[in-house]
Amino acid sequence: MLRRNVIAAAAVVMAALIGGCSASGGATAAEGDIGTGAPAGAKVTVIEYASVTCGACAAWQAQTYAAFKAKYIDTGKVRFVFREFPTGPVEVAAAGFLTARCAGEDKYLDVVHELMASQQEMLGGGNPRTVLLRVANAAGLSEEQFTQCVTNPDNIAALEARSRAAIDAGISGTPTFLVNGVTTGRSLEELSAAIDAELAK
Numbered sequence: 001m002l003r004r005n006v007i008a009a010a011a012v013v014m015a016a017l018i019g020g021c022s023a024s025g026g027a028t029a030a031e032g033d034i035g036t037g038a039p040a041g042a043k044v045t046v047i048e049y050a051s052v053t054c055g056a057c058a059a060w061q062a063q064t065y066a067a068f069k070a071k072y073i074d075t076g077k078v079r080f081v082f083r084e085f086p087t088g089p090v091e092v093a094a095a096g097f098l099t100a101r102c103a104g105e106d107k108y109l110d111v112v113h114e115l116m117a118s119q120q121e122m123l124g125g126g127n128p129r130t131v132l133l134r135v136a137n138a139a140g141l142s143e144e145q146f147t148q149c150v151t152n153p154d155n156i157a158a159l160e161a162r163s164r165a166a167i168d169a170g171i172s173g174t175p176t177f178l179v180n181g182v183t184t185g186r187s188l189e190e191l192s193a194a195i196d197a198e199l200a201k
Contacts, residue, residue: 102149103139
């Protein structure tokens with residue numbers, strides 16, 4: 001069982017736990033942003049608000065991310081920023097995000113993606129800690145480091161602050177995608193239309 005004090009990060013987002021994709025938010029850099037692709041300040045920034053426990057987020061990663069990455073991230077056309085928005089079960093999502101942070105910025109997205117790929121196992125009725133610890137170990141964290149990571153008050157407070165910032169930006173569901181601060185659809189076609197229009201300016 002996950003340590004209960006991980007749930008401290010959950011209270012701030014409980015009112016926002018809906019699965020739809022509808023919101024607005026800014027394109028400006030936020031505290032704790034982790035991005036890839038073009039450098040900060042690029043002409044086009046794509047922000048994804050998502051959760052490692054969100055089924056639609058895992059589906060987008062499985063079905064769309066590779067093509068999106070090849071077309072826009074690997075080519076350096078856009079700055080892609082992933083922002084955390086824990087959804088239920090929030091204590092599992094929070095522990096997942098904390099683990100990704102503790103793995104280090106260079107491994108952060110890999111850990112997030114592995115957790116999403118393992119989502120059915122993680123939420124399928126067994127002990128989520130088993131999956132979380134396995135992914136943490138693969139990222140180089142010992143069991144002791146994992147436990148310290150997900151129970152560290154400073155780490156939890158930082159996640160809470162990022163969650164508050166998302167709510168303050170008007171985010172109300174996952175996954176939510178913004179292209180230069182404007183909400184767009186999640187399909188590659190919708191993302192491409194918005195991105196290409198911005199690149200053409």
